[in-house]
Amino acid sequence: MSAVAWIAVGSLAAWVWLLLCQGFFWRTDQRLPGRADPERWPSVAIVVPARDEAAMLPVSLPSLLAQDYPGTAEIFLVDDCSKDGTGDVARALSVRYGGLPVTVVSPGEPDPGWTGKLWAVRHGMALARARDPEYLLLTDADIAHEPDSLRELVAAAGTGGFDLVSQMARLRVASVWERLVVPAFVYFFSQLYPFRWVNRATGRTAAAAGGCVLLRTRTAVRAGVPDVIRQAVIDDVALARAVRRAGGRIWLGLAERVDSVRPYPRLTDLWRMVSRSAYAQLRHHPLVLLGTVLGLALVYLAPPVTLVAGVLGAGPVAAVAGGLAWAVMAGTYMPMLGYYRQSLWLAPLLPVTALLYLLMTVDSAVQHYRGRGAAWKGRTYARPEAAPDQ
Structure with a gap:
């Protein structure tokens, strides 16, 4: 198989694993659990x-x-x-x-x-x-x-x-x-x-x-x-x-x-919200950033790219595997769109959104190395922690 076909198959395998083995993250049924009124309401x-x-x-x-x-x-x-x-x-x-x-x-x-x-x-x-x-x-x-x-x-x-x-x-x-x-x-x-x-x-x-x-x-x-x-x-x-x-x-x-x-309302508002803490989530580690970028590219960007490449000549394996990976991706996104009462036609656009998040994460790292760290409402934290274990 061609390199494009192997990338498409790898992406499809990743999506099958995410679909079945990542805690069914795509389901939206985790709502406030069963409850009964207490005999005495606490303060x-x-x-x-x-x-x-x-x-x-x-x-x-x-x-x-x-x-x-x-x-x-x-x-x-x-x-x-x-x-x-x-x-x-x-x-x-x-x-x-x-x-x-x-x-x-x-x-x-x-x-x-x-x-x-x-x-x-x-x-x-x-x-x-x-x-x-x-x-x-x-x-x-x-x-x-x-x-x-x-x-x-x-x-x-x-x-x-x-x-x-x-x-x-x-x-x-x-x-x-x-x-x-x-x-x-x-x-x-x-x-x-x-x-x-x-x-x-x-x-x-x-x-x-x-x-x-x-x-x-x-x-x-x-x-x-x-x-x-x-x-x-x-x-x-x-x-x-x-x-x-x-x-x-x-x-x-x-x-x-x-x-x-x-x-x-604007992309810049959302960009600021995500980028202020994205690199902190990666613990300010360049190798973790590199792995995240490559992972996002394989999981979210490769399916539509390999589908198009397969149709244009990279072969049927690339086209089929890329198309199936894209379909699984869109299918896992639909429950969240339903929860937000949004059109399910947005589901195939998830690769575009993932690309935006990839760029926001890279920008977060760039701002960190420029000494701006996590900036929010007039404060800047040059090297904030994400979620310390100790």
Whole structure:
């Protein structure tokens, strides 16, 4: 066979393996597990780190204020050195809408060795623990919750005996670029951290979705969170690993009633979101980057290329194997498109999206070696950690 044919066969073999042996990552049925109301509803402290979120809070914060929770719950919003009046907006919304009590604090710039978000989370958790809550809900300032969200999370944690319950909020898909890139973002995440593997009681895979994490307080204390992950940019995965190391049970799934309201209307917005942490995920290792680029090329780019090459003269083996690999790829992407209520005709375009992610990852490495590291909202972390094991 020709070299093109061997590449096509290798890509097809990779897709058969991914289809059957990677935790059925492509399925979207990992939703909040079965739950029953507890006899006594535990107390919960909701910690919201917020930096320059004055535009998002009028959409997201009222949904937390309106939580229909039978137990005691309180919100701690940590204003992380915002320049747009985030704290004032939060106080005004609390007065306007009522509901759960809100405490707004501003801890100042982070100490050396801390990322800004985790510094804010640290102060929010410290204030919350003074109230001795049984659970902490860590949620981002751009996440909107349905009124029963907290109730359902707590019931699921109690029924399943979980120390950490996390839902991946449904991201916004309104613009053309969001439709092309966002469902693939969740698809790639689930491929890297198959939810079924995460949810095994004795599994080694650990991950969470930082926008919505319910955490048992005593487990957080035992795990040393957030101090042990203070440098992590990919803080949700780092948090889940810390909880699992401490013997906690974790669960991760797709959300049905928790939504991100942050818009990413332009490709540059999405590019910045991905590239700020992509190289950190690869632990800033050039060989890992090279392997990732080659892997993405073989798995996602080779199928359409070898199909076309086979039709143009590389032979029927290249055409058939490349076409089958492309078909399997598109088929595994369809459930995620369905979850996001997008046209299934986007499935064959996954190689185009994968190419964009490949370029974003390379750009992340380039920015790192230029000394810009992970830049987000006016802060730059020259060499941040992804999700430290220790």
